[in-house]
Amino acid sequence: MAAQKTVFIGIIGVGGVGKCFLSQLKGVTERLAKNPRNPALAVVFMSRSKTNIYSADYAPLSLDTSAETVAASKQDVLSTAKLIEYLAAAPGKAVVVDNTSAQDVADQYPEFLAKGVSVVTPNKKAFSGSYALWEAIFGAAAKSGAKVYHESSVGAGLPVISTVKDLVETGDEVTKIEGVFSGTMSFLFNSFAPTEGEGGKWAAEVKKAKELGYTEPDPRDDLNGLDVARKLTILARLVGLKIESPTSFPVQSLIPKELESCSSGDEFMQRLPEFDSQMEEVKLAAQAQGKVVRFVGSIDVAKGEVKVGLEMFDKSHPIAALKGSDNIISFYTKRYSASPLIVQGSGAGGEVTAMGVVGDLLKVVAQL
Amino acid sequence: MAAQKTVFIGIIGVGGVGKCFLSQLKGVTERLAKNPRNPALAVVFMSRSKTNIYSADYAPLSLDTSAETVAASKQDVLSTAKLIEYLAAAPGKAVVVDNTSAQDVADQYPEFLAKGVSVVTPNKKAFSGSYALWEAIFGAAAKSGAKVYHESSVGAGLPVISTVKDLVETGDEVTKIEGVFSGTMSFLFNSFAPTEGEGGKWAAEVKKAKELGYTEPDPRDDLNGLDVARKLTILARLVGLKIESPTSFPVQSLIPKELESCSSGDEFMQRLPEFDSQMEEVKLAAQAQGKVVRFVGSIDVAKGEVKVGLEMFDKSHPIAALKGSDNIISFYTKRYSASPLIVQGSGAGGEVTAMGVVGDLLKVVAQL
Numbered sequence: 001m002a003a004q005k006t007v008f009i010g011i012i013g014v015g016g017v018g019k020c021f022l023s024q025l026k027g028v029t030e031r032l033a034k035n036p037r038n039p040a041l042a043v044v045f046m047s048r049s050k051t052n053i054y055s056a057d058y059a060p061l062s063l064d065t066s067a068e069t070v071a072a073s074k075q076d077v078l079s080t081a082k083l084i085e086y087l088a089a090a091p092g093k094a095v096v097v098d099n100t101s102a103q104d105v106a107d108q109y110p111e112f113l114a115k116g117v118s119v120v121t122p123n124k125k126a127f128s129g130s131y132a133l134w135e136a137i138f139g140a141a142a143k144s145g146a147k148v149y150h151e152s153s154v155g156a157g158l159p160v161i162s163t164v165k166d167l168v169e170t171g172d173e174v175t176k177i178e179g180v181f182s183g184t185m186s187f188l189f190n191s192f193a194p195t196e197g198e199g200g201k202w203a204a205e206v207k208k209a210k211e212l213g214y215t216e217p218d219p220r221d222d223l224n225g226l227d228v229a230r231k232l233t234i235l236a237r238l239v240g241l242k243i244e245s246p247t248s249f250p251v252q253s254l255i256p257k258e259l260e261s262c263s264s265g266d267e268f269m270q271r272l273p274e275f276d277s278q279m280e281e282v283k284l285a286a287q288a289q290g291k292v293v294r295f296v297g298s299i300d301v302a303k304g305e306v307k308v309g310l311e312m313f314d315k316s317h318p319i320a321a322l323k324g325s326d327n328i329i330s331f332y333t334k335r336y337s338a339s340p341l342i343v344q345g346s347g348a349g350g351e352v353t354a355m356g357v358v359g360d361l362l363k364v365v366a367q368l
Numbered sequence: 369m370a371a372q373k374t375v376f377i378g379i380i381g382v383g384g385v386g387k388c389f390l391s392q393l394k395g396v397t398e399r400l401a402k403n404p405r406n407p408a409l410a411v412v413f414m415s416r417s418k419t420n421i422y423s424a425d426y427a428p429l430s431l432d433t434s435a436e437t438v439a440a441s442k443q444d445v446l447s448t449a450k451l452i453e454y455l456a457a458a459p460g461k462a463v464v465v466d467n468t469s470a471q472d473v474a475d476q477y478p479e480f481l482a483k484g485v486s487v488v489t490p491n492k493k494a495f496s497g498s499y500a501l502w503e504a505i506f507g508a509a510a511k512s513g514a515k516v517y518h519e520s521s522v523g524a525g526l527p528v529i530s531t532v533k534d535l536v537e538t539g540d541e542v543t544k545i546e547g548v549f550s551g552t553m554s555f556l557f558n559s560f561a562p563t564e565g566e567g568g569k570w571a572a573e574v575k576k577a578k579e580l581g582y583t584e585p586d587p588r589d590d591l592n593g594l595d596v597a598r599k600l601t602i603l604a605r606l607v608g609l610k611i612e613s614p615t616s617f618p619v620q621s622l623i624p625k626e627l628e629s630c631s632s633g634d635e636f637m638q639r640l641p642e643f644d645s646q647m648e649e650v651k652l653a654a655q656a657q658g659k660v661v662r663f664v665g666s667i668d669v670a671k672g673e674v675k676v677g678l679e680m681f682d683k684s685h686p687i688a689a690l691k692g693s694d695n696i697i698s699f700y701t702k703r704y705s706a707s708p709l710i711v712q713g714s715g716a717g718g719e720v721t722a723m724g725v726v727g728d729l730l731k732v733v734a735q736l
């Protein structure tokens with residue numbers, strides 16, 4: 001029997017999602033340790049935004065290291081270039097786990113991959129930025145054999161990316177993808193325009209969602225539709241469409257033109273009720289047809305069309321019947337022609353996002 | 369760069385699902401061949417029930433080889449023991465793909481795995497037979513490092529097994545699994561007790577389903593519930609329950625006691641209308657509560673209870689709202705606590721079953 005293999009792991013971001021990730025990883029390493037055939041996972045680098053801890057001799061750091069300990073570290077801070085060098089020089093295969101949503105980290109993925117360091121991340125930025133970056137990432141991976149997995153970039157831990165990849169790689173022809181890709185938008189419209197009952201006023205629902213923590217600190221970051229557009233960009237590229245950027249197709253913003261110039265989220269929230277009548281009209285127009293309005297994204301593969309915005313659905317449609325803050329993603333394909341393959345469930349939150357990252361890490365490690 | 373790796377593949381069963389599998393595999397090998405970093409897939413053995421073709425020197429067979437050519441082969445027939453020996457002696461890692469639903473092939477998986485031959489299959493029998501066989505299979509795999517993947521054993525190509533494994537391996541706690549696991553049962557109840565309208569008489573719906581090819585040649589093989597019980601056995605074991613066999617928990621058969629002794633499927637179909645009133649009572653009892661009846665399977669993990677049979681659901685419940693012959697599987701977990709993670713879509717048919725097999729094969733090959 002071969003000696004036990006060790007895979008070296010660097011973690012960028014150990015607060016928020018990273019905290020959940022570390023805690024799940026601890027359980028995973030304990031399970032893997034039970035069979036000497038499994039690889040050992042050695043976490044050798046952890047960082048927060050301005051600090052890091054790393055092991056100069058690649059001895060594993062404790063998985064009980066807290067985010068606070070990392071934040072208080074006085075160790076020299078490795079630049080991304082130095083981190084790449086450090087991981088590439090590890091005495092075994094290496095993986096970087098990027099738990100941030102930072103564009104500047106995402107921009108470095110091609111460098112990690114070119115040096116043979118695999119990438120696992122929930123960060124949408126790398127895959128929904130410029131098409132040039134997308135090509136650089138997957139080009140570098142194809143050349144070096146390093147892996148890049150990003151399940152949690154769409155629908156958090158829901159099996160979305162893996163399902164698209166399985167469909168495409170086994171030769172199915174995806175014709176259309178449609179769904180609700182934002183927990184915030186899901187919650188807002190399920191409350192604003194429920195399938196039964198009247199629902200609340202728009203601004204009041206946004207306020208409630210903000211108070212419950214379902215929106216970004218500034219709700220405009222959800223209402224502009226960019227988050228959904230990023231997810232659609234990723235899926236569209238995975239089915240072969242060359243989408244230049246998340247702003248290169250129609251994205252309907254729910255920020256009224258007049259409020260685009262608000263200087264703060266608070267001012268925006270204060271003035272939003274002035275526009276309740278606009279959204280009420282949308283709701284009533286749908287009701288008049290026995291339908292409800294939802295904020296969806298869709299990809300028509302044959303036409304090469306991607307769009308994000310409001311659409312009306314029959315009340316019995318799975319998209320209309322969604323509950324809470326759930327996501328739903330429907331894949332229409334040649335094989336799933338009579339009815340779509342549907343994946344549904346919570347698509348946001350630390351634990352389910354971390355689950356997608358840990359699941360990816362396990363799949364990558366199994367291939368190294 | 370390392371020399372291109374070749375993985376050797378033996379295929380048991382190239383008719384039915386196997387035919388779809390071969391055709392999908394052809395596309396996959398062509399795609400893989402585009403990057404020399406990818407392994408080459410060499411199919412070196414193909415069999416039908418009584419004949420086989422194999423390559424004595426492990427040179428790849430043509431993927432255009434038809435099921436008819438295999439059926440007409442005069443080559444010496446390898447016993448399963450000989451096949452194991454042959455694949456284990458290949459000049460590289462080997463995988464056996466079992467496209468049959470045969471118990472005797474399934475019984476040999478531990479031998480394949482012990483000799484380092486990975487197993488990929490849609491065959492339910494191995495994983496839903498005796499618990500001793502389950503332990504022998506996964507024990508042999510853990511010891512040799514060979515892989516065993518069986519996505520299509522539940523829900524065909526739908527991401528069901530992979531989702532359960534991801535949940536469990538990343539440390540989530542599955543509390544309950546519930547769903548419609550049979551395309552036949554789905555079609556029957558969606559027609560017999562639709563959420564809108566009256567639906568047909570029971571025997572007439574069974575007749576229609578049979579004529580449309582939605583049932584086994586003898587519909588009793590669907591109506592006895594064993595197929596669903598097998599799938600539940602697999603899922604229950606994956607979440608850690610020691611289920612002795614698919615008959616060790618309550619399974620409601622929809623074959624009336626009086627018709628259990630019918631000598632043929634035809635006699636059964638002829639006499640089934642005599643029992644329409646029994647099923648009509650069930651339908652009306654649900655209607656009286658504003659509900660519909662469905663044939664479901666469920667696993668209560670904490671209680672260790674598995675059951676299969678008729679249950680009533682509110683018309684707005686996702687299980688009630690299912691269409692056509694779709695499957696739906698809901699995972700209730702600690703992380704997905706507010707609402708379940710749901711996977712839905714066609715769960716039967718050659719192409720989607722083969723897709724699950726090909727997807728598994730790709731995952732196994734990537735790890736070898």
